[in-house]
Amino acid sequence: MNRLRFAPIPAGLPATVPFTGPETLERRRGAPFRARLGANENGFGPSPKAVEAMARASADVWKYGDPDSHDLREALAAHHVISPANIMLGEGIDGLLGLLVRLVMAPGETVVTSEGAYPTFNYHVAGFDGRLHKVPYRDDAEDLEALIAAGHETGARLIYFANPDNPMGSWLTGERIEAALSHLPDGALLILDEAYAEFAPEAAIPRIDPEDDRVIRFRTFSKAYGMAGARIGYAIGPAELIAGFDRIRNHFGINRTAQIGALAALQDQEWLERTRLKVGKTRDRIAAIAASNGLRALPSATNFVAVDCGQGGDFARRVLAQLAAQGIFARMPGVPPMDRCIRISCGPDHELDAFAEALPVALAGARED
Amino acid sequence: MNRLRFAPIPAGLPATVPFTGPETLERRRGAPFRARLGANENGFGPSPKAVEAMARASADVWKYGDPDSHDLREALAAHHVISPANIMLGEGIDGLLGLLVRLVMAPGETVVTSEGAYPTFNYHVAGFDGRLHKVPYRDDAEDLEALIAAGHETGARLIYFANPDNPMGSWLTGERIEAALSHLPDGALLILDEAYAEFAPEAAIPRIDPEDDRVIRFRTFSKAYGMAGARIGYAIGPAELIAGFDRIRNHFGINRTAQIGALAALQDQEWLERTRLKVGKTRDRIAAIAASNGLRALPSATNFVAVDCGQGGDFARRVLAQLAAQGIFARMPGVPPMDRCIRISCGPDHELDAFAEALPVALAGARED
Known part of the structure; x- marks a missing residue:
């Protein structure tokens, strides 16, 4: 053996x-x-204030980071005008996508995404034995209505949709996304990857109640905040779903200095x-x-x-x-x-x-x- | 639904x-x-040189960290006089333990550990649906021979053993560990958690060929190097096993600044x-x-x-x-x-x-x- x-x-x-x-x-x-x-x-x-905060915090790296990311989570909640219970911090969106797939998708279940969309998401789906179903882009944009239709056809557990989109940079309006939600299959959760949201026009950002059980959104400090190397992303979703991450995540996995830097970056709008x-x-x-x-x-x-x-x-x-x-x-x-x-x-x-x-x-x- | x-x-x-x-x-x-x-x-x-290196690197946190952790891995290989192919970096030993369990343990397989040993390991075993079998401590130390015996009885896939031990601070000699290896069940991999090894007497460190397919060791910058908040741990094991982590890990998950700090810390013996x-x-x-x-x-x-x-x-x-x-x-x-x-x-x-x-x-x- x-x-x-x-x-x-x-x-x-x-x-x-x-x-x-x-x-x-x-x-x-x-x-x-x-x-x-x-x-x-x-x-x-990143913000010079974030750089300064991280430099100042370097000597204290002997302490584990706060596994609850309390201060950063509270600040994000205030920033988005939602409850901290609707926010989960993680080691970038990449890390959180892996946890989400593991948390909600049973092996063998189907996941819908676009052909040519974010490969790291596909990597996690394969990593937990999901079946990927891919929908073509339409006019260089992810085709939300076709993704949802494929979700119905395949009985999908998850539907991945990035807005704005990577790698094409295209975007749909928030209104169109809001309208599409009511067509989601009963058993499917929409992953709304908003890694680039801060660069997008306001009209691209849907208004979604964080307790809406149809959607989990992802944001990050890697892009607009200029902190890719820090590894701080976060999910916004229903408190029941967010709490589920605590069952499987690496609680002490987020760098302490990065948490401090992200807080300073958030405060420097x-x-x-x-x-x-x-x-x-x-x-x-x-x-x-x-x-x-x-x-x-x-x-x-x-x-x-x-x-x-x-x-x-x-x-x-x-x-x-x-x-x-x-x-x-x-x-x-x-x-x-x-x-x-x-x-x-x-x-x-x-x-x-x-x-x-x-x-x-x-x-x-x-x-x- | x-x-x-x-x-x-x-x-x-x-x-x-x-x-x-x-x-x-x-x-x-x-x-x-x-x-x-x-x-x-x-x-x-941490070493003041590590603090300085991290402070200096803070402004460059807009770059993702090197997913291969090349420089740090090369330096660790030189430090341990082994090949970089025998080393995998991760977000602390905690993160690596989770990946190891996922990589080698099928759901339902048995894992042996000590009653009262590191709970985060147990958390990962439960998280991937393993069956935990616990062996009592003997004289306030993990009882390696009893762990191995339990491994035989239960057909264990993994046996967890920390040396020195947490929470008691006790240790076995490296010689005793080396001798025990030949008694391991054929199908069981020994996890040797050496988070505290740098504090231990030299006699506590077993000499094990990194290509020995019976053992995977874990080390960290969290303890002796004083960088718990940085989240840098590493595994030492057979190249075939180490390469397996690439199938499932979060490749860009390690903080960039932390990699730089760990390298400086390693260089300040x-x-x-x-x-x-x-x-x-x-x-x-x-x-x-x-x-x-x-x-x-x-x-x-x-x-x-x-x-x-x-x-x-x-x-x-x-x-x-x-x-x-x-x-x-x-x-x-x-x-x-x-x-x-x-x-x-x-x-x-x-x-x-x-x-x-x-x-x-x-x-x-x-x-x-």
Whole structure:
């Protein structure tokens, strides 16, 4: 008997991982990237008040973080004008998605998502032996009505929907989402991934009672708050569901300093507003760079822009490789027809300068390949 | 149909959590503790070089941490003179224990541990529907031979053994552990939890080839390195087993700043040595405080000391409550006969002063209760 045998579910899982980190790519190419525009990180950085709070808290890292994340949870509750009982903190949305799948989906149950949507969610569904049913995008956006229809057809337990969407940057109106809720199958819970919500127009944010048992929403400090490395995300949902996380989560798993930093970041809404303005300008600049190369940038409600390279996925992949060879880290959608695009995260001017310089060379190279 | 229903395994889990954090206890009592000596945190703190590295890295927290933890893993490999392929980083040993259970234990399989040993491990076993079989301590130590015998009787998949032990601070020799390995059941993997190893005498550390398929060891930056709030633990084991974690873990789950801090802490072995000396002196001081109150401190190879209060669990629980009322946060073993003890973590002099002042009052109060 082999002691190293895996349990049945992990034994059936692939050894691949959803994303290769930029550091690994840098080690492979033997040089650092000039522009880190591939992971939708926020190169404008966190609030200086958050930086200061984290620096000051570093010496106290000998203490475990508060497993209840009390102070941060209270502040988030006040910010969203909801009860702390409707909020669960976790190690990023990624960690919380894994917990949610484990908490509510029995092995073998069906989960609906979009073909080409967030792969880490799919990774968790597979990791707990769910059956993924994928619905195509429509007009470069997740097709909420089709997702719900597929939920009915498949008897889905979970339906994943990101608004705004990653990797395309598209969005539906909050009103449309609110209207769709009444069509959800009885047994299906809607996952509303709002990782990029702070970048979106107000009209993209649905008004949903946190006790509405049809929806669980996810937010994060990784994007607009510029704290991806801190690993602080949170779920908003019915108190009964939120309490369930306590049955299975790693209670002391959230970094103490990160909790303190996130609280300071939340309290600096002025910085958030400045970030929003910078991101808006940078989206315009990416669109202008695309246009000056004869390419079209798709509209975006996020901190990244999908740039249509005008041909199929093979061409876009060549453009991406040519960019990487010039030290520009970017990523792209994984499936047609969205894979005609490359995805460029907003970042500081000097990184965009590097991208602007590299793109025409990359396009020429991709055309020659 | 209730959308909020839980999957079968979580539905059967209790809503209770393994530990209540000291912050929650402080909120309940309405005042901060004077001495934080209950969670085996290391109040002597992390290396100043780690603090400086984390403070300096705070502004870069907009980047995700390296999901491969490459630099830290390489440094740990060099430190232990093993291959990086034998090391997996995670969000503390707690997080890694959960992943290990999920990776190798099928629902319904049996896991052997000691009655009164680390409850968070039991929490994970229950969380993935394992059957816990508990073996009594012998002479205030985990009884490795009895654990292995129980492993044979029950056909156990996993056997948990901590050396040094928490909550008693006892330890077996590395030689005895090495000898026991050959008696392990064919299908059982030994979990060797060495969270406190850096405090223990060298003779307590077994020499085990990391490719030995009978054992997976766990180490942490939470204890001797004074970085509990950072959430960095690691597993050492066969490369095939270590690679398995990639199938199920939250790849971007480790805080970026914490990785940088842990690397700096590892590189400051001089600070670690100073911590060891301070902890040794503090163990002696706790023993002296106990003796001056007519109590006996148990020998400890960790950064905490179990103090035998000389009566049963009810009395020790009263002592603990009396200490808490005076602002001293401590904890105690959960089951007889170890629950005749209270467990005091080593900390700076002013916290020990507070404990020394509070203990006689607590004992008098407990005798009156």
